[in-house]
Amino acid sequence: MVLSLSDGMIPNVHSENALGISVHKSADINLLAEIADRFINETGRNVCLLCFNTGLEDDVSVANQVYGIMKNKHMTEIIRYTDINDMLKNIKRCGAILGIRFHSTILAIRMGIPVVPIAYSDKTKNALDEIGYSGKIYDVNNIDTDEVLRSILNAVPYKLDGNIIKSAENHIKRFDEYIKRQC
Structure with missing residues (x-):
């Protein structure tokens, strides 16, 4: 469903070429802090x-832990999810995304932002396979900071096939029609 994001919803925000890191409790906070500091x-x-999940999984807590370890706090900002438009604007500020959360990876691809995916579940791997993503997908349990940092610095946008976007839009329309018939 994330792929069905319309072009009109993608904010016209100038990229600051920041690195966006979508945090998740499955990732080693020390490695994330090291990657962030080295990038800076x-x-x-x-x-x-x-921070995509501010509820049960509490990405804010993870972000605070990463931030607490970092040396370059003055160049780091914790972005809490408040609404989709605000999060899209913050993603658009980034020149690359280190995507641990599924939605951050797919949104970055849909928005034309280079992404370095780190998968903690098969959901991300399967979705990227389905859209024909050919870049490296890192495993959350096997992160080489040198390699990941090189990937971030050399990342290029993945060109999403227009047919995939159209198919996703049609899927949403059919799903919406189905729900309306059930009510």
């Missing part, structure tokens, strides 16, 4: 710790 040291650009 090597590029002089900011990092946004993106």
Whole structure:
């Protein structure tokens, strides 16, 4: 359903070339802090710790832990999910996304932002396979910081096939019609 995001919903926000890191409890916070600090040291650009789940899984707690370990706090911002439009604007600020959360990875692809996916479940791997993604997908339990950082610095947008977007839009319409018939 995330692929059905209409072009009109993608905000016209100038990229700051920040690195967006969508945090998740399955990732090693020390490695995330190291990647963030090294990115800042090597590029002089900011990092946004993106918190998609502010409820049960509490990404904010994870982001606070990563932030607490980091050396470059002055160049790091914790972004809490408040609504979809605000999150889309913050994602659009980024020049690359280190996507641990499924939605961050798919949104980055849909928005034309380079992404380095780190999968903690088969859901991400399967979705990326379905859309023909050919880039490297890292396993959350096997992260090489040097390799991931190189991937971030060299990341290019994945060109999503227009037929996939159209199919996703049609899927949403059919789903909406089905729900309306059930009510």
